[in-house]
Amino acid sequence: MSEPILELHGVNKSFGPVHVLHDVDLAVRAGEVTALVGDNGAGKSTLVKCIAGIHAADSGEVRFRGKPVHIHGPRDAADLGIEVVYQDLALADNLDIVQNMFLGRERGSAWLLDEASMEQAARQTLASLSVRTVKSVRTPVSALSGGQRQTVAIAKSVLWDSKVVLLDEPTAALGVAQTRQVLDLVRRLAEQGLGVVLISHNMADVFEVSDRIAVLYLGRMAAEVQTKDVTHGQVVELITAGRSGDLGLARPDTAVV
Amino acid sequence: MTQTPTAPSPNTAITDFGIDTTTMSTSEAIRDYLSRLRGGQLGSLPAVLGLISLVIMFALLSDVFLSLNNIANLLAQGAGQTMIAMGIVFVLLVGEIDLSAGTASGVAGAVLAMHYVENGNLLGGMGSTVFIAFNAVLLLAVVLAVLLRVWPGAALSALAIVISVSGLAANPWIEMLLALCVGSAIGCITGFLVARIGMPSFVVTLALFLTWQGVILQFIGEGGVLGISTSPVLNQVANGNLSLVASWALFVVGAGGFAALQLGQHFTRLRRGLVTKPTPIVLLKVGLVAVIGAAATALLTINRSPNPSIEISGVPYVVPIVLGLLTIGTFVLNRTRYGRHIYAVGGNREAARRAGINVTQIRASVFVVCSSVAALGAIVYSSKVGSVDPQAGGLNTLLFAVGAAVIGGTSLFGGRGRVFDAVIGGTVLAIVANGLGLLRQSAAVVAIVTGLVLLLAATVDALSRRRAATGAR
Numbered sequence: 001m002s003e004p005i006l007e008l009h010g011v012n013k014s015f016g017p018v019h020v021l022h023d024v025d026l027a028v029r030a031g032e033v034t035a036l037v038g039d040n041g042a043g044k045s046t047l048v049k050c051i052a053g054i055h056a057a058d059s060g061e062v063r064f065r066g067k068p069v070h071i072h073g074p075r076d077a078a079d080l081g082i083e084v085v086y087q088d089l090a091l092a093d094n095l096d097i098v099q100n101m102f103l104g105r106e107r108g109s110a111w112l113l114d115e116a117s118m119e120q121a122a123r124q125t126l127a128s129l130s131v132r133t134v135k136s137v138r139t140p141v142s143a144l145s146g147g148q149r150q151t152v153a154i155a156k157s158v159l160w161d162s163k164v165v166l167l168d169e170p171t172a173a174l175g176v177a178q179t180r181q182v183l184d185l186v187r188r189l190a191e192q193g194l195g196v197v198l199i200s201h202n203m204a205d206v207f208e209v210s211d212r213i214a215v216l217y218l219g220r221m222a223a224e225v226q227t228k229d230v231t232h233g234q235v236v237e238l239i240t241a242g243r244s245g246d247l248g249l250a251r252p253d254t255a256v257v
Numbered sequence: 258m259t260q261t262p263t264a265p266s267p268n269t270a271i272t273d274f275g276i277d278t279t280t281m282s283t284s285e286a287i288r289d290y291l292s293r294l295r296g297g298q299l300g301s302l303p304a305v306l307g308l309i310s311l312v313i314m315f316a317l318l319s320d321v322f323l324s325l326n327n328i329a330n331l332l333a334q335g336a337g338q339t340m341i342a343m344g345i346v347f348v349l350l351v352g353e354i355d356l357s358a359g360t361a362s363g364v365a366g367a368v369l370a371m372h373y374v375e376n377g378n379l380l381g382g383m384g385s386t387v388f389i390a391f392n393a394v395l396l397l398a399v400v401l402a403v404l405l406r407v408w409p410g411a412a413l414s415a416l417a418i419v420i421s422v423s424g425l426a427a428n429p430w431i432e433m434l435l436a437l438c439v440g441s442a443i444g445c446i447t448g449f450l451v452a453r454i455g456m457p458s459f460v461v462t463l464a465l466f467l468t469w470q471g472v473i474l475q476f477i478g479e480g481g482v483l484g485i486s487t488s489p490v491l492n493q494v495a496n497g498n499l500s501l502v503a504s505w506a507l508f509v510v511g512a513g514g515f516a517a518l519q520l521g522q523h524f525t526r527l528r529r530g531l532v533t534k535p536t537p538i539v540l541l542k543v544g545l546v547a548v549i550g551a552a553a554t555a556l557l558t559i560n561r562s563p564n565p566s567i568e569i570s571g572v573p574y575v576v577p578i579v580l581g582l583l584t585i586g587t588f589v590l591n592r593t594r595y596g597r598h599i600y601a602v603g604g605n606r607e608a609a610r611r612a613g614i615n616v617t618q619i620r621a622s623v624f625v626v627c628s629s630v631a632a633l634g635a636i637v638y639s640s641k642v643g644s645v646d647p648q649a650g651g652l653n654t655l656l657f658a659v660g661a662a663v664i665g666g667t668s669l670f671g672g673r674g675r676v677f678d679a680v681i682g683g684t685v686l687a688i689v690a691n692g693l694g695l696l697r698q699s700a701a702v703v704a705i706v707t708g709l710v711l712l713l714a715a716t717v718d719a720l721s722r723r724r725a726a727t728g729a730r
Contacts, residue, residue, distance in 0.1 A: 092600070103609070105613075113594060113597065116531055120529070138532040
């Protein structure tokens with residue numbers, strides 16, 4: 001088994017009196033899709049935001065390629081090669097695909113952007129992911145469908161020579177065909193050697209694309225298992241009760257807040 | 258039993274989409290444009306149509322309206338508020354509003370006039386208490402700009418202190434620079450209150466609207482008037498004309514530059530296989546600008562004086578001033594990182610923040626841009642009137658400027674708009690005021706009609722936005 005590219009050890013996070021994450025450990029390996037599952041309020045999105053630098057973790061250690069790192073903002077995470085595709089997409093509707101993909105990291109000098117180079121790079125990235133779903137890379141995002149927006153958001157995350165991509169519920173609002181597209185894209189990211197974290201509520205999606213499953217239960221990491229070693233039922237039990245047979249949190253009362 | 262899907266079939270889902278296209282034929286482009294219109298992306302089309310119908314209407318109702326003298330006069334009348342509107346476009350783009358831009362420009366105009374009238378002795382003009390307060394506020398602006406890291410704002414505010422304290426003798430260029438600096442200092446204060454403190458821009462600028470009105474009154478005094486028409490340069494800004502040679506040179510530089518930029522860019526993009534508009538449409542656009550420019554220049558270089566003993570001809574100075582500002586503003590918004598970030602903040606503030614854009618800085622800086630440009634507008638309208646009185650920048654100045662931006666197609670909700678919108682909208686409002694004036698309509702009618710035009714524009718904005726929202730699935 002390869003060394004994890006991103007490791008979290010004992011991460012804690014509170015919002016005021018609410019203790020959202022308790023000593024969470026997580027390992028993300030290159031070339032694998034790690035599914036992060038859990039019930040509503042289990043802390044999945046918070047964990048992703050801690051990794052992305054949107055929230056600062058209260059305590060705990062983050063290791064990137066074996067070396068401890070400190071992530072204080074979105075820029076730090078981006079510099080390491082950690083990209084996040086958020087549930088609410090974080091695209092600006094009024095900008096076109098190229099402008100969105102390069103937002104915050106435009107090419108060219110500050111006083112004269114290099115539109116040509118950005119447009120070519122955007123098209124290459126979309127082509128490398130076999131995305132043929134957009135008519136023109138100069139289409140404003142407001143004119144795209146949900147699946148196309150998700151595709152753009154994911155393509156944006158791989159544009160930066162990124163190492164780890166975190167996807168927050170990428171298929172939540174999509175139809176069947178569009179979900180298919182996005183899942184194919186997720187698989188392709190892993191095949192390109194990226195470490196992929198997929199947050200999802202949909203067990204079918206999780207079992208289809210993931211290599212490993214990490215289950216959060218009330219802010220604790222209940223289990224981290226190989227997808228092939230578990231069944232649907234076990235994962236659902238882990239999500240709802242925090243344990244399933246030998247798997248999961250040792251004593252149920254520790255999980256009760 | 259589960260398995261890892263190793264060979265997903267990629268061809269299943271992409272049948273309902275086309276492939277990436279870079280060029281469209283002319284007919285495709287026209288169809289695409291029409292479908293975008295139906296989808297609610299109207300841009301400045303309603304304003305252009307309104308402009309044309311207004312011109313036809315007034316030309317039929319008044320025989321003076323289309324006279325050369327009136328057209329030149331109209332340009333100078335509308336220039337000041339159009340320039341303020343250009344600044345306001347920046348603020349509207351991030352989804353904020355600046356109600357204080359009008360009176361802020363009045364403050365800049367009052368300081369300009371006082372510097373001229375008192376021959377640079379602001380201390381004598383204001384009295385020591387007010388002078389100290391004035392400089393303290395400028396110093397505050399410097400500090401706030403530094404906290405916001407809006408360096409140009411800090412530099413200009415500091416320059417205002419230098420000019421004010423050094424008491425340099427009256428010089429029209431120094432006075433104009435001082436007005437710009439005062440405007441930018443005002444913007445630093447507004448920007449800090451909105452972006453850093455987090456107050457709604459509506460409340461902040463409403464309060465400042467009243468405050469600056471009081472400041473103007475304090476500077477000029479009840480019933481006072483500061484005349485600036487005795488300065489040849491200050492008087493010429495809005496009342497002077499380019500010489501015949503310079504008028505045609507302006508045409509060559511303006512239309513030629515536009516053509517060179519458009520065509521150069523178009524063919525470079527075409528060669529590199531990037532997304533382009535169809536060549537005929539680009540050529541049509543360039544040709545249209547050249548023809549309109551040539552016609553306007555030819556007409557404006559004819560002697561238009563109603564009095565046979567004096568000759569008035571040439572393009573008014575306000576035309577190159579407005580065109581220059583338009584060029585700079587358009588370049589900044591479309592081609593620079595700063596402009597891109599303004600659009601991003603207006604389109605989706607959270608997305609901008611997550612992309613690592615300093616949202617606070619961008620939101621503060623647009624107020625600095627707005628007030629600075631408004632100060633330039635103040636130079637023009639003060640020059641037109643020839644004096645600055647306590648009402649400068651008050652009354653309808655601001656509403657006309659906001660109206661101009663909105664009528665042109667800039668959205669009040671942020672993210673959509675161009676500096677060019679302000680020019681179209683400003684022209685519409687200038688025509689309404691000028692035309693109704695020629696028809697000897699009372700101020701009441703002018704106000705009512707202007708209000709209704711603005712209402713119409715806001716309605717179009719809201720409806721097209723709703724349409725765009727439902728149209729995008």
